[in-house]
Structures are given as C-alpha cells and as structure tokens.
Amino acid sequence: MKKFSIVIAGGGSTYTPEIILMLLDNLDRLPLRSIKLYDNDEERQNHVAKACEILIKEKDPTIQYVATTDPEVAYTDVDFVLAHIRVGKLEMRSLDEKIPLKYGVVGQETCGPGGMAYGLRSIPGVLENIEYMEKYSPNAWMLNYSNPASIVAEACRRFKPNSRVINICDMPIGMEHTIARILGFKNRKEMCIRYYGLNHFGWWTSIKDKDGKEYIQDLIAHQLKYGNCLADDDASHYTDSSWFDTAKKVKDIIAIDPTMCPNSYFQYYLFGDDMVAHTDPNYTRADQVVDTREKRVFGECARIEKVGTAKDTTLQIGIHAEFIVDLATALAFNTHERMLLIVPNNGAISNFEKDAMVEIPCIVGKDGYEPLTVGEIPHFQKGLMEQQVNCEKLVVDAYEQHSYLKMLQALTLNKCVPNANVARKILDDFIEANKAYWPELK
Ligand code: NAD
Ligand code: LMR
Secondary structure (H helix, E strand, O other): OOOEEEEEEOOOOOOHHHHHHHHHHOOOOOOEEEEEEEOOOHHHHHHHHHHHHHHHHHHOOOOEEEEEOOHHHHHOOOOEEEEOOOOOHHHHHHHHHHHHHHOOOOOOOOOOHHHHHHHHHHHHHHHHHHHHHHHHOOOOEEEEOOOOHHHHHHHHHHHOOOOOEEEOOOHHHHHHHHHHHHHOOOOHHHOEEEEEEEOOEEEEEEEEOOOOOEOHHHHHHHHHHHOOOOOOOOHHHOOOHHHHHHHHHHHHHHHHOOOOEEOOOHHHHHOHHHHHHOOEOOEOHHHHHHHHHHHHHHHHHHHHHHHOOOOOOOOOOOHHHHHHHHHHHHHHHOOOEEEEEEEEOOOOEOOOOOOOEEEEEEEEEOOEEEEOOOEOOOHHHHHHHHHHHHHHHHHHHHHHHOOHHHHHHHHHHOOOOOOHHHHHHHHHHHHHHOOOOOOOOO
C-alpha cells in the first residue's frame, strides 16, 4: 500500500500530540512514510516537537520526522497538509474575548465579535500556508481546521477558488459522540445524520440507524429535558466543566425551536446575556485553555522529553481528530465516505445564497467532495444564517478592501453586538490590539 507524507501546519498547537497519536493509531488505514511539524514560532513548536519525535520513533521508527520553521523543508514532498494555525496565538484569543466583554458583549472566538477579529488575523496566515503548499507540493490536499472556520472558508472560496483545500470542523463530531451515548449507539459511526448550517452555527435534522430508523424525535425529547448530556452525566464526561455547562445549555436553545437539534454554540448568539453574566471579564475561555489543556499537554511533553520515552504517557488519542484520518483516507483511497464539510452552498440549501460557505454532508472521494442537497430551510434558521453569513462576508470584504466601514458593518450586524455605538467602540479597541496583525483599515 502507498505510504503518505504529512505536514502539520501550526505544529506548536496543543492539539498536535493527540493528532499524531491518532495518526499513529491508524497506520493500517493510512500508512505514513513521513510526518513533519511546521510552525512560524520555533520556541512554541519546541514545547511539543521532541515529545512528538519520541512518540513516532517508539511506534514506527521507519517514519521520517522533522520539526521545522522553514516552509520549503515543511512543504516539499507532502501529500496532506493538516492546518490548524492560530494567528496571534492564545494571547490574542484572550483579547478577542475580553475587549467585547468590556462593553457587556460576549466575545466568542469564532462567530461572535471575537471571531470577526480573529478572522481578520487568520486570513493572511491561512493564505500564506496554501501558497507554500501550491509552490512545494502542488498535488497535496490541505485539510484546514484553522478557526474561525467560516471566515477562513469564505476567504479560500474568494481568493483561492481552485486550491485543493477542504475546510472542516470537529465540533459537530464532539457533539455526536454525546448524541450517540444519549441514543444508545455504540459509536457515532453507527448513525447516519443530516445537518445543515454555517460553521459552529447549524442543526441536526435527522439521525438514522443503519436500517433507516429515525431517532431525531427521541433526541429532541431528550434535549428538551436534559440538554445534550445524559441525565446522570457529570463534568468528568467532558473535557472540562465548561463543556458540561455548554451541553446542559442546549436545553434552553432547543426550547426556542424544538423541531431540530442545535449546535451548542448557539448559546453565545441566542443567550449572550447569560454568557456575559457567567463570565469573569478577567478570566475567559482563553485563560481556561492556557491553564488546562496547554498546561497538561506542554507539561506532559516536557516530561516525555526528560525521561526520553512516551511508554507511560497520559497523552490521549484525540478522538475528535478521527475525522482527519477519515478525510485523508477518503481522498487517498476514494472511499466515498459521508462527512460534514464547509463548502460553497451552490443550491444545496435551495433558499439560501449560492455563494455562502455552508456546513453540510458531502461524499468524499479522490477528486474531493460532492455536497448532498438539503432543500428548503425554515425562516428562523434562514434568518439567523443570513445575518451571520453576511457578517462573515463583510469581514472578508474588510480584509480585501482594507475597509474600516466594512468591519464596522460586520460588527454592527453581528448577533452578539447590540448596536452600532457598541460596535464602533469594540472595533476601535480591536484595531489598537491587532496592530501587528490586521491590515491598516481606512
Ligand atoms: P495554539 O495557539 O495552541 O497553536 C496554534 C499554532 O499555530 C501556534 O503554535 C502558532 O505559532 C502557529 N501559527 C500561527 N500562525 C502561523 C502561521 N502563519 N504559520 C504556521 N504556524 C502558525 O492554538 P490551538 O488552540 O491549538 O488551536 C489551533 C487552531 O485549531 C485554531 O485555529 C483553533 O481555533 C483550531 N481548532 C479547530 C478545531 C476544528 O475542528 N475546527 C478544533 C479546535 C481548534
Ligand atoms: C479550542 O481552542 O479548543 C476552541 O476551539 C474550543 C475551546 O476549547 O474553547
């Protein structure tokens, strides 16, 4: 069987070691000859680089490994680019969240105002990495899960329409693990789902078993009572306690439209006031990630490096990351697997903008993806999605035209922002904070 070469862009991410463990656990499906880490911050990548080398050597010493900050070394002779960069790193995520909170507005790093700021930073970083791929390995595929995924996907559609980039997200998969537990499936792959929306902004409309039996009404009834968790779940079933709170909050979200099952991120857009009331303006999600995931992963990587072995490591395979192997396998071996991807609508949702980037099921094979049709969607979902998609398009307009006004419109239109006065205050603070990253807006 052919062996593949992979580069992980954003090598210094806290997700890198668990993605490597996932790759190493799936070598029978996706054989590898080379794994490379690439980051533009050597110091950050060094937190994980040596431990990743040890993980790989102990599993399969025939796999070549290099960690580099040189794009040519990273991108030459690769089949797949797994891209999860965070331009500005967690320090900037922290400001994305805290600046809006100064004005009583939830920041939210993907679809809220924080995500708009992060989008303007991410676009050039992602485009730069696509350009490296096209220069050094033009036949490679980029599997891109850098956030904010919708804005990044819109920028890819606009500026790199012919590039071999597929935009994906693990969030629905995370929720589907719990949905499978709620409905009594052994794992989420026993379910055939229908879902539509934008990234971090969608709904499940059908969940069937292999025999075609529909379970969506059972799930709706359960979520109306408990949210997206089991009656006797506690925080230990989730990566941290805030994800447990998020799962419970689905109960309030679904009460607004009990005909389909919402992504839990709607808590930010529909219940921004509750989120603000429960958030310490000096200690947001970015701080939690630094104090939990980053400490745990970097600490364990340092320990592995010190003892020189990963035999008794506490690092765990990223089960959320399994979709990355599924997607790479589908592209490499033409499996026609059905996967949720972020793709141009092109009529799949018949009453929605053609050039919107929507998250819908697609069939994936060696030539890329073929989206499935969704049909017409109801007014409530359509209204929310139209507001959000236009807000995200305005961010990309602002990037393209270096336009202050477009960015002001984006923030004014954002569901989390109450009015144009607040939008302007947030924007002016964002400009100050993002001087090193944003184009100069005029
Ligand atoms: P992180 O800050 O821990 O790591 C990101 C790395 O990207 C850093 O080491 C940084 O130096 C590097 N980087 C920044 N700009 C770069 C560039 N231009 N080229 C190469 N490397 C660059 O961030 P994280 O919390 O691990 O998240 C990584 C990314 O993955 C984020 O975009 C996050 O939102 C995203 N994410 C996506 C999913 C998903 O499934 N869609 C899930 C979780 C996180
Ligand atoms: C991340 O950085 O992991 C986010 O995408 C989700 C979270 O943990 O807040």
